[in-house]
Amino acid sequence: MPNAERRHDKQARIDNDARLSRASGESTNLDELQELLGVQVDPTLLTLALTHRSYAYEHGGIPNNERLEFLGDSILGQAVTVKLYRENPRTDEGGLAKRRASLVSSVALAEVARTIGLGRFLLLGRGESQSGGADKSSILADTVEAIIGAVYLDAGGEVATALVLRLIEPLLDDPDRFGAALDPKTSLQELAARHSSAPPRYEVTDSGPDHNKTFHATVTVDGLVSASGEGSSKKNAEMAAALQAWSTVNERGSRARASRG
Template sequence: MSQPASEPVSDRADLVSYLDVDVTPELLELALTHRSFAYEHGGIGNNERLEFLGDSILGQAVTVMLFRENPDLDEGDLAKRRASLVSTVALAEIARHIGLGRYIRLGRGEELTGGRDKHSILADTVEAIIGATFLDAGQAAATGLVMRLIEPLLNDPDRFGAAMDPKTSLQELSSAQGRGMPTYVVSDSGPDHDKRFHAIVRLGRDDIATGIGSSKKMAEMAAALEAWTRLTAEAAAPPAAAPDAPAAPDASGADAPAAEQR
């Protein structure tokens, strides 16, 4: 039987290999099932309960890690770092790093509106997978998975700082580049019980990046992180080589073309 059009075309072998945890195919499928898909397929199970569990496991694992590895940080700094690592923006970035979007089972409406790259859907699915790992493989395996997932952020101090406070990071970067202060334009869509906010970040008259979130704040943070990423990449790119200028003719005529020497 062929897959419904709204399901991802990729099998899950690469994802299972990357996660490296012992989760049954049935529970992993549930963790990858968004409520929009469940609704369109007769109200089958979705990943919201697993997401609830995974959120708790994630928070505990990150809290313990930060406490043990940062003995000199006070409560305020620890809380900021934890918030950055468990935020929707950070989890969505982790999901993109492992290519999670293509494995999620989405309803047609979400598929058509770019659901595979929405911060909230990606972040919720990461938490659901953590919850599934806890149920099937236990606390130690779930904690190990959390540590592997957040490792890329921890290994990139600049990125870690941007994920912690993307709006401030973008403001500092744009100011250093002489591009002025970022401004945000936010709109919303959807019913009150499932509203989505869409933010555009601008520098001067230029729209730099966009972001989507479940709140105005989350949408602005998503847009700011995307803008920070783009500006950082542009600054790191080598300048385009200028076209070679034509060589000046030798006054003696020794290097001139033969036709000109005659």
């Protein structure tokens, strides 16, 4: 390679590193996030994992978290599959597949992200931030996968697997929540029936270009709860809204029982 090209490539790498450093300086306290995750991650990699494509575009085309998301998805799937296989020796293939799907779905990962308050750490473009991107299920879920990928690259498979298991532990430890994550629409319908409420009503809208639409769902259970969710399909958006509604009612009940106790 000619010297001029080498200098150009070197300068491009330096420029990208500088942009990432600036992004790191703009992010919320990374030490706090690492404490919540229970693992130390190289700050540059963690910043990359938090960088949504909208932020990257607005900052001169710096790298975004999509490649890390691709890697993290694979690590997540393997870790969950192995755990379910080992801990459910009497469950058949179909049952294992359903459980795995519920734990690695965007709905479940977004729920995990909200439990650690991940939204406030995201690096989003101005428009995405103003439209509520910090609480969009698809963005939260993708970022969880990107963080898993970053941990894998920085600390190896064993540490990344341990992180996955810590993140999904709330779903596994709470059978009711696990059932809701598996089928949130049915769980919400059953919850409405127990409270003698009318069945849930869903309203769905969409936004964005035809090739990359985002669907927004609102579910209402009269006299009980109203909640919203979004996803890459109408079904995913309704599931996200149903899980949010179910979680709201469930947490409300837990607080009431605690106050009486």
